[in-house]
Structures are given as structure tokens and as C-alpha cells.
Amino acid sequence: MALPLIRVHWLNDSRAFRVLFLLEQLKLDYEIVSYRRDEDFRAPAELKKVHPLGRAPLIELEDRSTGKKKVLAESGYIFQYILSHFDTDGVLKNNDPDMAEKIQYYLYYAEGSLQPPLTMERLLLMAKKAPVPFPISYLVGMVIGQISSKYSAGRLKNQIDYVEAEIAKNQGFLVGGKLSGADILISYPLMSVFDVGIAHKKDYPNISKLLDTLSNSGFLCHCKGKG
Numbered sequence: 213m214a215l216p217l218i219r220v221h222w223l224n225d226s227r228a229f230r231v232l233f234l235l236e237q238l239k240l241d242y243e244i245v246s247y248r249r250d251e252d253f254r255a256p257a258e259l260k261k262v263h264p265l266g267r268a269p270l271i272e273l274e275d276r277s278t279g280k281k282k283v284l285a286e287s288g289y290i291f292q293y294i295l296s297h298f299d300t301d302g303v304l305k306n307n308d309p310d311m312a313e314k315i316q317y318y319l320y321y322a323e324g325s326l327q328p329p330l331t332m333e334r335l336l337l338m339a340k341k342a343p344v345p346f347p348i349s350y351l352v353g354m355v356i357g358q359i360s361s362k363y364s365a366g367r368l369k370n371q372i373d374y375v376e377a378e379i380a381k382n383q384g385f386l387v388g389g390k391l392s393g394a395d396i397l398i399s400y401p402l403m404s405v406f407d408v409g410i411a412h413k414k415d416y417p418n419i420s421k422l423l424d425t426l427s428n429s430g431f432l433c434h435c436k437g438k439g
């Protein structure tokens with residue numbers, strides 16, 4: 213059966229780059245509809261015409277014979293769908309059922325556990341830089357510092373250590389010593405960890421090596437990724 217037409221609704225400076233990388237790795241044809249963030253760094257309203265939440269990435273699948281369209285949202289779900297329907301040669305899958313389950317787990321973990329404290333940390337950094345006069349700036353800084361150490365940065369070390377150890381156990385990848393969809397999806401939060409300064413590359417050689425491996429396979433991200 214013919215593959216549907218795949219249309220990627222892409223937003224600049226966003227996590228949407230991962231879907232393009234996934235489709236490239238699977239050598240699938242696709243179209244890109246690009247959107248620019250507004251002056252407040254939000255997605256433009258047009259994206260809401262594709263999906264009511266209006267967040268990127270969104271994927272539209274169009275049946276080539278009937279024209280029927282299906283819209284997929286949520287990066288983890290988009291990955292799961294594309295891998296299970298279109299990775300017919302198992303390029304990014306693992307034949308071992310336990311490993312396949314582990315990949316699935318990471319598709320949930322990356323956006324569900326690792327990403328939220330990072331997004332919070334980015335927002336706190338923005339708040340910290342807001343032009344507020346002294347002594348209010350001092351008080352704001354104190355409150356932000358407390359929230360960060362209790363809820364975001366403070367909670368992340370455990371997670372980053374965990375990911376570092378998993379990659380060390382799996383010969384440079386998250387699962388089974390080979391590139392999988394999980395590595396591509398987790399790349400965004402892992403890059404953010406270093407971008408926001410929560411951790412330093414020198415302390416996480418395995419995470420750094422994975423990011424280098426992805427980068428060397430043509431994976432480039434130009435994203436400020438504030439959410």
C-alpha cells in the first residue's frame with residue numbers, strides 16, 4: 213500500500229527538528245510547512261488551524277487516493293506512530309522485545325519526565341533577566357533561586373546521572389548499542405541541559421558523545437527552545 217503524504221508543520225527554534233531528523237534517517241519523503249514564532253516567541257495562530265493546541269511539531273498524513281487527512285500531535289506519539297507504521301526495515305527499531313520496550317519507555321520519559329523541569333528552568337532564567345529595579349530584583353532572584361533548587365535544577369541531577377549511566381551501559385546509545393528513535397527524541401532535552409547550564413559537557417562524557425554522534429550524522433539544531 214502506498215505511503216501517505218507526510219506533511220511536517222515545523223516551527224523555528226523548536227523541538228520540531230527531531231521529527232525531520234527521524235524522517236531523514238528513515239529516508240521517507242515529506243513536505244514541510246514552516247511557521248515563524250511571533251515577537252513573544254509564541255507559535256503563530258495559523259498553527260491552531262491544523263490542531264487546536266497550535267504547538268509544534270504537528271504531522272499531517274494524507275491518504276494519496278482518498279485525500280483523507282490525519283493530524284498527529286505530541287512528539288513522543290508522533291515518533292511512536294512513525295516508527296511503528298513506517299520503519300519497515302527496522303532502521304531505528306530493535307528486534308529484541310525487551311529493547312523495543314525500552315525504546316518505547318524513553319519516548320515517554322523524554323517529554324514526560326526530563327523535559328518539564330528543563331522548560332521550567334528556561335522560564336526561570338527568563339524571569340531572572342527581566343528588567344526589575346533593585347531591591348526587587350534581589351528578592352525576585354532569591355525566590356527564583358529557591359524554586360530552581362527545589363523543583364527544577366535541583367531535581368535534574370538525578371535524571372542526568374541516570375541517562376549518562378544508561379548510555380555508558382549501551383555502547384554510546386540509549387538502548388541496545390544502536391541508534392534508535394529514543395536517542396533522537398531525547399536529544400532536545402539533553403542539549404537543553406547543557407544550554408541552560410544545569411550541567412557541563414565535561415562531567416557527562418557519554419551524553420556529550422551521543423550528541424556528537426547525532427550531530428555527525430547530519431543532525432543540526434538551531435533552536436533556542438524556550439518552549
Ligand SMILES: N[C@@H](CCC(=O)N[C@@H](CS)C(=O)NCC(=O)O)C(=O)O
Binds near residue numbers: 266286439
Ligand atoms: N509535548 C509537546 C510540546 C510541544 C511544544 O511545546 N512545542 C513548542 C515548541 S518547542 C511550541 O509550539 N511552542 C509555541 C507556543 O506554545 O506558542 C511535544 O512534545 O510535541
